[in-house]
Amino acid sequence: MNIDDRKRIILEAVIKDYVKTAEPVGSRAIAKKYNLGVSPATVRNEMADLEEMGFLEQPHTSSGRIPSESGFRYYVDYMMVKDQLTRQEESFLEQILTQKIEDISAVIQRTADILAKFTNYASIMVAPPATTDNLRHIQLVPIGHSQALVIMVSDVGGVVHKRIDLPESIRPEDLEQLSQLFNSNLHGNPKDISRTMLSSLRTELLYRRQVIERALEAIEMAMGGGYQQKVFISGALNIVNQPEFKDFDKLRNLLLVLEEHDLIRNLLSESSLKEVRIKIGNENEAEEIKELSLVFSSYEVEGREKGRIGLIGPVRMEYWKASASVEKVRDIVQDVIKKIN
Amino acid sequence: MNIDDRKRIILEAVIKDYVKTAEPVGSRAIAKKYNLGVSPATVRNEMADLEEMGFLEQPHTSSGRIPSESGFRYYVDYMMVKDQLTRQEESFLEQILTQKIEDISAVIQRTADILAKFTNYASIMVAPPATTDNLRHIQLVPIGHSQALVIMVSDVGGVVHKRIDLPESIRPEDLEQLSQLFNSNLHGNPKDISRTMLSSLRTELLYRRQVIERALEAIEMAMGGGYQQKVFISGALNIVNQPEFKDFDKLRNLLLVLEEHDLIRNLLSESSLKEVRIKIGNENEAEEIKELSLVFSSYEVEGREKGRIGLIGPVRMEYWKASASVEKVRDIVQDVIKKIN
DNA sequence: ATTAGCACTCGACCAAAGAGAGTGCTAACA
DNA sequence: TGTTAGCACTCTCTTTGGTCGAGTGCTAAT
Incomplete structure (x- = not known):
């Protein structure tokens, strides 16, 4: 069976309606609202076909249809036109996201907040690890009786500190x-500190071995990704309002997922993606979010990935708006970080 | 009307039962479970008296009684015996909270997590401002074209950084x-840097005025409390399970409150408290949490307050356990911080 | 290929009925 | 005078049955 134009229109109609109302939509409503010039009966036939193809499903015999996950998938892949943000929206985002930059993690946090408010889904930001590859400054500061703080400043202005014993x-x-x-040593080397340099440093200076060893451990940990990327989540509340979470178990599960930052980090950790990626319901591998959808991308500066940005919401999601928003905000964040840099 | 022993026993029975089940408790149940040696009818009379005194109330004519907020208050003030944590519980807490200390904010976060898990309420930690009064080290690190990072390390090992223009x-x-x-200058002065010293420094060195001004601004901001104390919340999920939040509006409101860190900070900001304080329902001034209770205290090191620690939960709360836990965990945190120091 | 017509299904809503828990009151009792 | 048994009453919760409406699938006509 082939999917012709009319079927596509009907599929789209069902999706748009269902996304808006969260209720099954019937043949009559479609025939009327999108005036196709055909009767409900015809629409019914088409819908039956679409169901056979797996794009629609019926919650019960004789209720309207709702889009299946494959339906959403097909729509997203072949039919969806990404929302165009209006000039106003764009400049609103730009304005609010670029005002007085302080700390990079403040930028990330604010971005998460705005993205969530803007889309009404829960937003996720995976922050750049505080020190990515290059260190700009290292400082040992004594504290207490026999401890010191190793403070590392990355070239992006991220600060990481770690306590070591002395x-x-x-x-x-x-x-x-x-x-x-x-x-x-940092300043002498134009490429800043690098791992190879660290090890040569280590052998060179034996006389303060203990301290250096520990400091180097801390530094390597920071540089080798030993510090996990921080996850910021905002707008968890938005989701509570969605009717699919009137069921308490589902709601609890959702909130649980949102508190599991490790899980979240993994969810978005698809290898290299420049585009906005969409994962619908069961397409997600983690059991916990098989009833949710993700819309996410990564942000990078000068070709190097800095972090991830995404939205999490019900399967019944406004993918067109979500992906447009993620894309736009991602672009802005990239600019902001570049400027900080 | 006076409150005699039997009334107290009955009040306690109602409270204990209601806290456990969240259902109104009837005269029959009390007479049987706490075998008072009197009939339900007698209990009923007593309960009527207690109601008249304002300690109990009836959701509807002819359902069991539930404790009123004044009932809880009376109980907390005059009858409650704080739970004694078992040896096992205590050593469990100590063990888990004192293992490998790194960052102070990591300690705070972990404490919040444990307290929440342990009590099954939502826990709140107000962290010490990263720099309290004394700075141990200041470092200016150049980043980007015309900016620098002012990095300040407090005597407790807290690190704060702020970006300034150059x-x-x-x-x-x-x-x-x-x-x-x-x-x-820091090292020369045995009392570390102080505000008066800062201003003298400022006048002394005119030749780098701009930079110094901005750095001093950052420093003063850090020292003058310009940085707000961070609020950590953990276990918000625990509350979702409480039956009082089966009502969606209440739930949403609760989650909203928990996201409002400013509000939370204020809630706990009662002036000087060494003891554990309990605020029940409407005793709270903020409209948003008039249906919730707080159990909180402050932790201090060497007589100086460092932050606050607390629990938030429904009015129907196990105050005896909550206050014992807060107290114990507070003591442990104080020790841990002292040791970091 | 489309459509009108019709019987059928199923959830939502509502009212009535009954069960159960608990009360307040009265009268009897120690 | 305090306590208790007894009883009528109240109120909630659950169950049941009936109706309504939306929507479907199928068949026959166009």
Whole structure:
């Protein structure tokens, strides 16, 4: 059976209606609202065909149809036209996202908030690891009796710190001296610090071995991704309003998922994606979100991926708006980060 | 009318039962379960009295009684014996909260998580402002074209950073020099940096005025509490399970409150409290949480308050367990922070 | 290929009925 | 005087049955 134009119109009609109302839609409503010039009976026949093809389904015999997940998939792949944000919307986003930049994580947080408010779904931002590859500054600061803080500043302005233990014999002056040593090495090398350099440093300086070892551990951990990327979520409340979560178990499950940052991080960790990707319901591998959809992308600066950005919502989602919003906001964030840089 | 022993026993029975089941409790159940040696009829009379006194109320004519907020209040004030945590529970808490300490905010986060898991309510931690009063180290790190990061390390090991703009003319070496200047001043003064010192510094060094001004602004902001104390919330999900939130509007409201960190911070900001304080329902001033109860305290180190710790839950709360847990966890956190110090 | 007509299905809504839990009151009792 | 048994009453919750309406599938006519 082939999908002809009329079938497509009907499929689209069912999707749009269902997305809006969350109710099954009937043949009569479609025939009337999208005035196709045919009677409900004809629409019914077509819908029966669409059901056979797997694009629609019936909750019960004799209720209207709702789109199946494959229906959504087909629509998204072959029919959907991404929303065009209006000039106003675009400039609103740009304005609010570029005002007074401080901390990169503040930028990420704000972006998450805005994206959520704008779309009415829950937004997810996976932040750039505080230090990506290059360090700009390292500082050892003594605290307490026999501890020090290793403070690392990345070239993007991210700050990471880690506490390390020290042998009692070390004096503050020694730490200062070590810091300078680290930093002179950083500045000397035009490509900033790199892992190979670290290991040569390590062998060179034996006399402060313990301290250096521990500091290097901290540094390597920071650079090797030992620090997990932080996940920001915003607008969890938006989803509570969706009728599909009137069921308490589902709601609880959803909120649980949103608190599981590890899971979320994995969900979005598809390898390399420049485009906006959409995962509908069961297309997700994690059991916990098989009733939800994801719309996500990654943001990168100078060809290097910095983090992920996405939306999570019910399967009945306005994919056209969601993907347009994700795309636009992603672009803006990229610019903002580039500027910070 | 006076409250005699039997009335108290009955009040306690109603509270314990209601807290457990969330259902009104009847005279028969009480007479039987707490075998008072009197008939339900007698209990009924007593309950009528308690109702008259305002300690109990009836949802509808002829359903069992439930404790009123004043009932809870009376119980909490005059009758409650705080739970004694078992040895096992105590050592469990101690063990899990003292293992490998890194970052202070990691400690706070973990504490919030444990407290929530342990009590099954939502926990709130108001973190110490990253820099309380004393700075241990200041570092200016250049980033990007004409910006620098002011990194401040407090004596507790908290790290705060703020981005400032620079005049183009400043070179990295200048910043390093300034950092050293700041720090030599820090080290020279045994009481670490203080606000008065800051202003003298400011007048002394006119030649790098712009940079210094901005750095000092950042520093003052950090020290003057310009940075708000961070609020950590954990276990919001626990509350979703409580039957009082089967009503969707209430649930939404609750989740909304939990996202309003500013509000939360204020809720706990009662002036100086060493003891665990309990606020029941309408005793709270904020409209939004008049259907919730708070159990909270502050943690301090060496007589100086560092932050707040608390639980938020339904009015029907196990105050005896909640306050015992808050107290114990607060003590542990104080120790941990002292040790970090 | 389309459509009108019709019987049928199924959920939503509503009212009535009955069960169950618990009360308040009265009268009897120790 | 305090306690209790007894009883009528109240109110909620659940079940049941009936009706309504939306929507379908099928068949026969166009």
